Amino acid sequence: MCAAASRNQPDKKPASCLSFRSSLRPSASTHQNRHFLNTSGLAQRVTVPLSHLINAFHSPKSSSVSLSASISQSQHREAAAEHEAPSTEPVLNLKDLGLSELKVRQLDELVDSLLPGFCTRNRVSSRWHTSYISAQSFFENKHGFLDIFSTLRSSCLYRQHPKTVQSICADLQRWPVFIQSRGFKTLKSRTRRLQSTSERFTETQHVAPSFVKGFLLRDRGSDVESLDKLMKTKNIPEAHQDAFKTGFAEGFLKAQALTQKTNDSLRRTRLFLLVLLLLGIYGLLKNPFLSVRFRTTTGLDSAVDPVQMKNVTFEHVKGVEEAKQELQEVVEFLKNPQKFTVLGGKLPKGILLVGPPGTGKTLLARAVAGEADVPFYYASGSEFDEMFVGVGASRIRNLFREAKANAPCVIFIDELDSVGGKRIESPMHPYSRQTINQLLAEMDGFKPNEGVIIIGATNFPEALDNALIRPGRFDMQVTVPRPDVKGRTEILKWYLNKIKFDQSVDPEIIARGTVGFSGAELENLVNQAALKAAVDGKDMVTMKELEFSKDKILMGPERRSVEIDNKNKTITAYHESGHAIIAYYTKDAMPINKATIMPRGPTLGHVSLLPENDRWNETRSQLLAQMDVSMGGRVAEELIFGTDHITTGASSDFDNATKIAKRMVTRFGMSEKLGVMTYSDTGKLSPETQSAIEQEIRILLRDSYERAKNILKTHAKEHKNLAEALLTYETLDAKEIQIVLEGKKLEVR
Numbered sequence: 250m251c252a253a254a255s256r257n258q259p260d261k262k263p264a265s266c267l268s269f270r271s272s273l274r275p276s277a278s279t280h281q282n283r284h285f286l287n288t289s290g291l292a293q294r295v296t297v298p299l300s301h302l303i304n305a306f307h308s309p310k311s312s313s314v315s316l317s318a319s320i321s322q323s324q325h326r327e328a329a330a331e332h333e334a335p336s337t338e339p340v341l342n343l344k345d346l347g348l349s350e351l352k353v354r355q356l357d358e359l360v361d362s363l364l365p366g367f368c369t370r371n372r373v374s375s376r377w378h379t380s381y382i383s384a385q386s387f388f389e390n391k392h393g394f395l396d397i398f399s400t401l402r403s404s405c406l407y408r409q410h411p412k413t414v415q416s417i418c419a420d421l422q423r424w425p426v427f428i429q430s431r432g433f434k435t436l437k438s439r440t441r442r443l444q445s446t447s448e449r450f451t452e453t454q455h456v457a458p459s460f461v462k463g464f465l466l467r468d469r470g471s472d473v474e475s476l477d478k479l480m481k482t483k484n485i486p487e488a489h490q491d492a493f494k495t496g497f498a499e500g501f502l503k504a505q506a507l508t509q510k511t512n513d514s515l516r517r518t519r520l521f522l523l524v525l526l527l528l529g530i531y532g533l534l535k536n537p538f539l540s541v542r543f544r545t546t547t548g549l550d551s552a553v554d555p556v557q558m559k560n561v562t563f564e565h566v567k568g569v570e571e572a573k574q575e576l577q578e579v580v581e582f583l584k585n586p587q588k589f590t591v592l593g594g595k596l597p598k599g600i601l602l603v604g605p606p607g608t609g610k611t612l613l614a615r616a617v618a619g620e621a622d623v624p625f626y627y628a629s630g631s632e633f634d635e636m637f638v639g640v641g642a643s644r645i646r647n648l649f650r651e652a653k654a655n656a657p658c659v660i661f662i663d664e665l666d667s668v669g670g671k672r673i674e675s676p677m678h679p680y681s682r683q684t685i686n687q688l689l690a691e692m693d694g695f696k697p698n699e700g701v702i703i704i705g706a707t708n709f710p711e712a713l714d715n716a717l718i719r720p721g722r723f724d725m726q727v728t729v730p731r732p733d734v735k736g737r738t739e740i741l742k743w744y745l746n747k748i749k750f751d752q753s754v755d756p757e758i759i760a761r762g763t764v765g766f767s768g769a770e771l772e773n774l775v776n777q778a779a780l781k782a783a784v785d786g787k788d789m790v791t792m793k794e795l796e797f798s799k800d801k802i803l804m805g806p807e808r809r810s811v812e813i814d815n816k817n818k819t820i821t822a823y824h825e826s827g828h829a830i831i832a833y834y835t836k837d838a839m840p841i842n843k844a845t846i847m848p849r850g851p852t853l854g855h856v857s858l859l860p861e862n863d864r865w866n867e868t869r870s871q872l873l874a875q876m877d878v879s880m881g882g883r884v885a886e887e888l889i890f891g892t893d894h895i896t897t898g899a900s901s902d903f904d905n906a907t908k909i910a911k912r913m914v915t916r917f918g919m920s921e922k923l924g925v926m927t928y929s930d931t932g933k934l935s936p937e938t939q940s941a942i943e944q945e946i947r948i949l950l951r952d953s954y955e956r957a958k959n960i961l962k963t964h965a966k967e968h969k970n971l972a973e974a975l976l977t978y979e980t981l982d983a984k985e986i987q988i989v990l991e992g993k994k995l996e997v998r
């Protein structure tokens with residue numbers, strides 16, 4: 250600094266001096282006063298800092314205190330008095346400031362640096378006049394005044410009296426004189442700003458929704474051009490100026506209203522969001538699983554509602570007598586729990602109803618509740634199968650809590666395998682382990698005499714988790730099988746009694762032809778027959794409608810629209826008659842129920858046979874008779890139309906016959922050659938054994954074919970009559986077939 254300063258230093262003061270002069274001197278060269286400050290001239294004069302400086306030194310706190318600037322050095326005293334005497338202004342006591350050792354010249358320089366131009370009149374005697382002198386710092390050149398704070402800080406004075414200079418700096422920063430506003434506006438910058446604002450405005454107009462516009466366009470008033478200017482630039486003729494002004498005003502008012510509206514809506518939106526946020530925070534603080542719980546409660550309300558089952562009793566459940574008997578004791582327990590506990594007897598908490606779909610498991614459970622006249626809580630296992638953590642478990646908890654409060658009662662869980670199955674670790678059912686554990690805990694959690702009976706139902710008992718079927722849980726199993734012929738008859742009667750039916754209807758015949766039907770399917774059969782009778786305009790259901798709906802369920806709907814040519818119809822008539830003739834003339838064959846050439850489902854026609862009873866066992870001759878009946882179709886085609894005209898229509902007959910023959914050989918020990926031995930996996934047998942089995946099956950089938958051929962050859966006449974009757978009447982029942990085969994004439998229908 251000193252080296253640089255010496256450039257402008259005429260009196261060649263040593264640069265190494267501890268002087269702040271060299272540091273402060275450049276402050277003399279401002280853009281306003283471009284005369285050089287002659288420090289040597291100043292040195293002789295005593296310049297006492299005046300009111301500005303005094304005020305600056307004078308902190309607001311101590312403004313009432315009068316400071317006197319007493320300059321200790323005697324050579325300065327006189328001059329100081331000259332300036333001080335008339336002044337009533339507060340005086341500065343440099344001693345107080347710790348600046349007593351300051352030389353007058355130094356102080357003067359300091360003042361001059363701080364308040365450039367203040368001491369101008371003292372500098373008239375300046376010897377040099379300079380047009381322009383570059384300042385010492387970039388800051389000074391740029392702003393036109395000295396960065397006095399950094400100057401002071403870097404000065405020797407600061408090094409000597411750091412505290413004092415610091416306080417001066419702090420005060421000076423508050424002094425209005427030095428507050429220079431740098432952000433002055435040029436015309437150029439203003440237009441640029443106007444431009445960018447209008448650009449911003451057009452941009453937002455396209456994309457921003459109204460509330461955003463309202464938000465963005467606030468406080469733009471000052472930038473809008475004046476109306477007069479606008480009229481001038483638009484060259485509006487004088488005649489139109491008034492109208493333009495009115496329009497302008499209206500537009501302005503509308504814009505104001507819009508802005509107000511958008512501001513209001515923005516405020517409302519903000520308020521709404523704030524309320525939502527607060528609610529969310531509150532909810533999370535109170536309960537982290539707020540939403541899940543909410544779902545749970547709503548989901549459970551329906552499941553937990555009990556149903557009083559008074560109208561359903563054991564009377565409504567038919568064909569499952571054993572199951573009803575087993576459940577009777579549960580009903581007794583629910584009616585009078587004390588009676589059982591007094592004797593110390595223990596009843597199972599859980600009863601598992603096992604059976605195929607539609608066999609009446611739900612109905613039985615309802616009947617238990619109905620018989621005992623207690624509330625019935627229904628829940629389906631799939632309801633508990635939740636993707637969300639804890640939901641299934643909490644549903645179970647609620648269900649049991651509700652049930653316990655209303656004991657005695659029955660809880661029925663349908664599809665138990667879907668909540669208590671073994672497949673619970675699958676990723677599709679992430680929380681089912683929790684659910685099943687909750688179910689186990691609930692079942693363990695109450696005593697047998699509390700009067701709550703849990704009845705579970707499943708189609709797949711083997712799929713249940715082992716923990717569920719342990720004693721103390723579902724430890725009583727009741728099988729609900731498909732009804733036998735007696736059961737089916739009862740069920741059919743029960744549902745027939747709910748509709749109008751002809752007295753000629755024999756439910757037993759339908760029951761015999763519906764082996765394997767469940768209670769639900771039989772109910773459906775009766776319902777379909779009633780619908781058919783209604784469609785046909787009949788006033789009651791006859792056997793015809795019942796047969797019709799049975800075939801429909803068994804084989805699919807009739808295909809009346811299918812046009813079958815006469816040749817195919819004739820072949821079908823002889824084929825079906827062939828089956829019927831064999832069945833009729835073979836001793837151990839099942840009795841014929843019906844023959845038809847009406848296409849149904851995938852078949853062109855069929856003959857149905859009815860066992861007298863459900864067959865628990867079948868004899869060898871019965872099996873052979875079945876094979877012979879199956880062969881009847883193809884044999885008939887061959888005998889009547891010749892080997893070249895046999896059709897593909899016999900494939901399912903051969904399937905049937907081959908199956909029977911194979912089972913006779915490999916499972917029933919009915920082949921002399923292979924003996925009384927079963928052959929389960931024929932693929933793993935020795936080639937010799939395999940060919941031996943094949944040989945035996947082939948012999949059985951060939952013999953069967955020959956027997957059928959003999960019968961049809963013997964009864965060729967009956968065969969022809971029956972085929973012609975079928976071509977005429979399409980469908981013949983057992984009685985009509987008998988009439989035809991006895992050579993009698995059918996009554997015209």
Ligand SMILES: Nc1ncnc2c1ncn2[C@@H]1O[C@H](COP(=O)(O)OP(=O)(O)OP(=O)(O)O)[C@@H](O)[C@H]1O
Pocket residue numbers: 565566567568569604605606607608609610611612613663706708740767768769770772
């Ligand atoms: N044995 C029966 N006696 C009378 N009606 C029956 C019988 N079995 C079934 N039904 C009728 O079929 C309907 C359905 O039966 P239910 O729902 O009880 O069968 P489920 O065994 O529970 O079937 P799923 O296993 O499919 O739940 C019953 O509402 C009832 O009308």
Ligand SMILES: [Zn+2]
Pocket residue numbers: 824828882883898899902
């Ligand atoms: Zn056939």
